[in-house]
Amino acid sequence: MSFRLTTRGLTIAAIFLTVVVVGIGVALAATSTPQFCGTCKSHVPYIDEYKKSAHRDVNCEQCHSKPGPFFFLTAKLEALQQPIAQITGDYEKPILGYVLNQSCRRCHNNDLLFHPVSKNGIRVQHRHLIEAGFLCMRCHSTQAHGDAVPPGSRTYPSMDQCLICHNNQFKDPQGQVATSRCDLCHTKPNYGAVPLTHKQNDWATRHGAVGILSTCSACHVKKGACSDCHKGILMPHPAAWISEHGVIVGKRGGNKACDQCHDTKEYCKTCHQVKMPHPAGFVDSHPAVTAQKGSDTCFNCHVVANCQACHDLHAAGDPRAHKLLGGANSSLQSTPTPISSPIAGGG
Ligand code: HEC
Ligand code: HEC
Ligand code: HEC
Ligand code: HEC
Ligand code: HEC
Ligand code: HEC
Ligand code: HEC
Ligand code: HEC
Ligand code: HEC
Ligand code: HEC
Ligand code: HEC
Structure with missing residues (x-):
């Protein structure tokens, strides 16, 4: 079989191509509407809330794909697999979305975000947030879907997020200090003095674990507070x-x-099973101490490289010393042990 290039053949091919392109275009547009997305059962609560939101006139795709025609298409191809998942029930619940800052910023452009804006009694300057890499989702995850967003994923602007920087110490690249002066952000009077966190029942004892410690100095300015x-x-x-x-x-x-x-009976012993400072002549006695306490004890303070500094030199001819590192947790002890962690052994 062979093809001959004729004018008629070319015309038919051109018409065919046009139909396909227009068809894809129509299909893409049709599958971007709330009506189409609403055919997925799991999306119904999201759409009900969306219809009541400030974003009810914004097409789903505007947030749920990256800007630009290329990403629009790849998002579509991914989304096309979703109806299959809906039928097989093969999707994670609760579904959590992820929206890129780029998507939000196609409408909320720099004219808005790079100037101070006031709303709901709060004045905010988004520029520093964006420059520091904050996600819009960190404060605005409920913008389109209100309470359909599962509780653990719901976020609203909160003061602790601001005070991370507004602690009278943080400076922007121009050298401006971010102050914690209340009326820098609070535009209405009577906002209160005590943060909501303080009203949690266990605040008196759990404040160190629950709060963001770098934010405390915004209000607790007195020395010794x-x-x-x-x-x-x-x-x-x-x-x-x-x-x-x-x-x-x-x-x-x-x-x-x-x-x-700290539970001083248990916690201090996690490190202090070995005499501190190490006794004189420890290089000679440490093999015996290691045998008695186990090498794990050493790695509460040491990293493997400390041991290797000496042991590697000797290992070339005699690999015995390598065994002692087997199974030991050899990561740098940078995250502290839990305050009352139980320990094995004694001493
Ligand atoms: C203004 C931006 C915006 C618009 C418009 C928008 N969404 Fe969302 N959507 C979000 C955000 C933000 C989340 C993530 C919420 C969270 O933290 O769990 C989300 C999450 C979702 C989820 C759950 C997670 C997922 O990706 O499957 C669904 C389903 C969803 N959106 C569907 C829709 C549908 C359908 C439309 C159109 C009717 C729509 N969204 C329009 C911002 C938007
Ligand atoms: C396609 C354009 C578009 C996109 C994309 C978009 N928005 Fe909006 N946004 C709007 C419009 C329109 C309004 C309503 C403006 C008004 O009422 O003045 C709005 C309002 C808002 C408001 C004020 C809400 C209120 O209650 O008045 C916030 C906050 C907001 N958007 C955040 C976001 C975030 C976060 C994203 C990304 C997840 C996003 N927007 C994506 C167009 C968009
Ligand atoms: C650290 C928290 C935080 C982050 C992150 C954040 N915002 Fe906001 N945003 C606020 C606060 C605070 C307000 C004003 C008070 C309110 O709306 O309740 C606000 C208000 C807005 C408004 C309403 C402005 C108006 O005049 O109606 C828009 C739109 C908005 N933000 C968009 C965004 C976008 C887009 C991003 C991501 C680039 C973003 N925000 C990231 C805290 C944040
Ligand atoms: C990444 C650090 C950072 C975070 C987080 C941050 N800010 Fe700022 N903010 C700054 C810096 C730096 C300045 C500039 C110094 C100044 O004007 O106080 C500033 C300035 C401001 C200003 C004054 C703007 C002007 O030009 O008058 C307001 C209002 C403001 N921030 C509100 C907020 C609010 C509200 C939040 C939380 C939603 C917040 N900021 C979170 C760093 C930050
Ligand atoms: C950098 C901005 C910023 C500064 C400075 C600031 N606040 Fe806030 N504050 C906020 C934001 C944002 C919220 C959350 C708004 C909301 O709940 O609607 C808030 C909420 C509060 C609340 C309500 C409870 C809570 O924990 O959310 C109290 C009380 C409060 N602020 C007190 C103060 C006092 C007192 C100062 C001065 C020492 C201060 N704030 C300084 C941004 C700020
Ligand atoms: C009224 C006395 C009091 C003040 C003031 C106080 N604390 Fe505490 N703090 C406690 C008590 C009591 C505990 C918990 C002991 C326990 O767990 O039983 C504690 C525990 C802590 C912990 C360990 C919490 C944990 O479980 O991980 C930290 C961190 C901490 N405080 C930080 C601070 C900082 C920062 C300030 C100042 C802003 C402060 N505290 C002010 C009484 C206080
Ligand atoms: C917006 C201001 C503000 C911020 C931020 C703040 N506090 Fe407070 N805090 C207060 C006020 C006001 C009181 C009540 C002071 C008093 O009664 O003298 C208080 C009281 C306390 C108390 C004493 C509670 C008691 O039972 O006596 C502790 C503990 C405490 N704060 C810890 C913290 C820690 C830890 C942080 C940081 C994670 C923090 N606070 C951040 C305003 C603040
Ligand atoms: C993460 C491991 C670690 C923990 C946990 C730890 N220590 Fe230490 N401790 C050390 C190190 C390392 C030294 C030696 C510091 C130096 O000489 O540079 C030391 C030294 C000491 C010393 C001085 C030397 C001595 O034995 O006389 C005392 C006292 C001490 N620690 C008490 C405690 C107490 C009390 C606790 C529990 C609240 C504790 N340590 C928890 C690692 C730890
Ligand atoms: C509480 C923390 C801690 C623990 C646990 C610990 N070390 Fe050390 N070790 C140190 C510190 C700090 C030094 C350096 C200061 C010094 O020489 O005392 C050191 C130094 C050493 C040295 C070099 C001594 C010299 O004279 O050059 C050896 C060998 C050593 N440790 C082995 C061990 C062994 C083996 C274990 C486990 C049985 C162990 N260490 C457990 C903190 C610790
Ligand atoms: C200052 C050098 C030095 C450092 C640092 C060092 N060692 Fe040693 N280690 C030696 C010497 C020397 C011997 C004796 C070698 C021999 O006789 O076989 C030895 C022997 C041992 C032995 C006995 C080996 C065997 O198989 O019989 C153990 C176990 C041991 N070291 C553990 C450790 C651990 C764990 C560390 C790190 C926490 C460490 N050592 C750090 C020098 C060091
Ligand atoms: C107010 C509560 C509180 C008190 C009092 C306290 N600690 Fe801590 N300690 C913590 C917390 C929370 C951590 C973990 C976070 C951190 O490193 O700040 C910790 C961590 C540690 C660590 C591990 C640090 C690391 O880098 O691995 C040591 C060692 C320690 N404490 C010793 C002590 C000793 C010794 C005392 C008494 C002189 C003491 N602590 C008093 C709350 C406390």
Whole structure:
């Protein structure tokens, strides 16, 4: 079989192509409407809320795909697989969406976002948020779907998010300090003095674990505001705490200075099974101590590289020392052990 190029053949091909292109266009437009999306059962609550929202005139695709024709198409191809999942029931519940800042910013452009705006009694400047890489979703996840968004995923603008920077210390690249002056953001009087977090039942004891510690100084400006209650211990612990805490324990009258937060019977032993500072001649005695306490104990303070500094040199001819690292948790001890973590062994 062979083809001959004729004018008639070309015309037919051209018409065919046009029909296909127009067809795809119509299909893409039709599958972007709430009506089409609403044919998926799981989307119904999302659409009901959407119809009541400020975004009711915004097409689904405007948020749920990246800007630009290329991403519009790939989003479509992905979305086409969704009806299949709806029939087989093969989708995760609750479904959580993810909307890129680019999508929101096609309408909410820099004219709006790079100037201070006031709404609901709050004045905000989005520029710093965007420059610091905040997602719009971090504060506005309910914009299109209200309470259809599952509780764990619902976000609204909240003060702690602002005070992360507005702590009288953070500076923008131009050197402007972000202050915590209340009326910088609060445009209405009577906003109250005590944050909602403080009204949680267990705030008196759990405030360190629940709150964002870098935000506290926005209001607790008096010297000793925290440490008066904390027996003079600075919170969070200062950077060089590992090497300094021994001296502080001595100055503050022993372990009692620590027991407000740490279970001193168990917690301190996670590291202190091995004598500190290490006794004289420890290089000679450490094999015996390691045998007795287990090498895991060492890695509360050491990283494997500390051991390797000596052991690698000897390992070339004698690989015995390599075994001691087998099965040990060898990651750097950067995340602190839970405050009252139980320990194995004794000492
Ligand atoms: C203004 C932007 C915006 C518009 C317009 C919008 N959505 Fe959403 N949508 C979101 C955001 C933000 C989330 C994520 C909520 C969360 O945190 O779980 C979401 C989540 C969803 C989810 C759950 C997760 C997922 O991706 O499957 C569905 C379903 C959904 N949207 C469907 C729709 C439909 C259908 C339309 C059109 C009727 C629509 N959305 C229009 C912003 C939008
Ligand atoms: C296609 C354009 C478009 C996109 C995309 C879009 N919005 Fe909107 N947004 C609007 C319009 C239109 C309004 C209503 C404006 C008005 O009422 O003044 C609005 C209003 C808002 C409001 C004020 C709500 C209120 O109650 O008045 C917020 C906040 C908002 N959008 C955030 C977002 C976020 C976050 C995204 C991305 C998840 C987004 N928008 C995506 C067009 C858009
Ligand atoms: C750290 C929290 C936070 C983030 C992140 C955030 N916003 Fe906002 N946004 C606010 C606050 C606060 C307001 C004003 C108070 C309110 O609307 O309740 C606001 C208001 C708005 C408004 C309404 C403005 C008006 O005049 O009606 C729009 C639109 C908006 N934001 C869009 C966005 C977009 C788009 C992004 C992502 C680029 C974003 N926001 C990221 C906190 C945030
Ligand atoms: C990533 C750090 C950062 C975060 C988070 C942040 N800001 Fe800012 N903000 C700044 C910096 C820096 C300035 C500039 C210094 C100044 O004017 O105080 C500023 C300035 C402002 C201004 C003054 C704008 C002007 O030109 O008058 C307002 C209002 C404001 N922020 C509100 C907010 C609100 C509300 C939030 C939370 C929703 C917030 N900011 C979160 C860094 C931040
Ligand atoms: C950088 C902006 C910013 C500054 C500065 C600021 N606030 Fe807020 N504040 C907010 C935002 C945003 C909210 C949440 C708005 C909402 O709930 O509608 C809020 C909410 C509150 C609330 C309601 C409870 C809560 O925890 O959400 C209280 C009370 C409050 N602020 C007190 C203060 C006081 C007192 C100061 C001054 C020491 C202050 N704020 C400074 C942005 C700020
Ligand atoms: C009224 C006395 C009091 C004040 C003021 C106080 N604290 Fe506390 N704090 C406590 C008590 C009591 C505990 C918990 C002991 C326990 O767990 O039983 C605690 C625990 C903590 C913890 C450990 C929480 C955990 O479980 O991880 C941190 C961190 C902390 N506080 C930080 C602060 C900071 C920062 C301030 C100052 C803004 C502050 N505290 C002010 C009494 C206070
Ligand atoms: C918006 C201002 C504001 C911020 C931010 C703030 N606090 Fe407070 N806090 C207060 C006020 C006001 C009181 C009541 C002070 C008083 O009674 O003298 C208080 C009281 C406390 C108390 C004493 C509670 C009691 O039972 O006596 C603790 C503990 C505390 N705050 C911890 C914190 C911690 C930790 C943070 C940071 C995660 C923080 N606060 C952030 C305003 C704030
Ligand atoms: C993460 C491991 C770690 C934990 C947990 C730990 N320490 Fe230490 N401790 C050290 C290190 C390392 C030194 C030696 C610091 C130096 O000399 O530079 C030390 C030294 C000391 C010293 C001085 C040396 C001595 O034995 O006389 C005292 C006292 C001390 N710690 C008390 C405590 C108490 C009390 C706790 C529990 C509240 C505790 N430590 C929890 C690692 C730890
Ligand atoms: C107010 C509560 C509180 C008090 C009092 C307190 N701590 Fe802590 N400590 C914490 C919390 C919370 C962490 C974990 C977060 C951190 O590193 O700040 C921690 C972490 C530590 C760590 C591990 C640090 C690291 O980098 O791995 C050591 C060691 C420690 N504390 C020793 C002590 C000693 C010794 C005392 C008494 C002198 C003490 N702490 C008093 C709350 C407290
Ligand atoms: C509480 C934290 C901590 C623990 C646990 C710990 N070390 Fe150390 N180790 C240190 C510190 C800090 C140094 C460096 C300061 C010094 O020489 O005392 C050190 C130094 C050493 C040295 C070099 C001594 C020298 O004289 O050059 C050896 C070897 C050593 N440790 C082995 C071990 C072994 C093996 C274990 C486990 C059985 C262990 N360490 C457990 C904190 C610790
Ligand atoms: C200052 C150098 C040095 C450092 C650092 C060091 N070691 Fe050693 N280690 C030695 C020497 C020397 C020997 C003796 C080798 C021999 O006799 O076989 C040894 C032997 C041992 C042995 C006995 C080996 C065997 O198989 O019989 C163990 C277990 C051991 N080290 C554990 C550790 C651990 C765990 C660390 C890190 C926490 C460590 N060592 C850090 C020098 C060091």
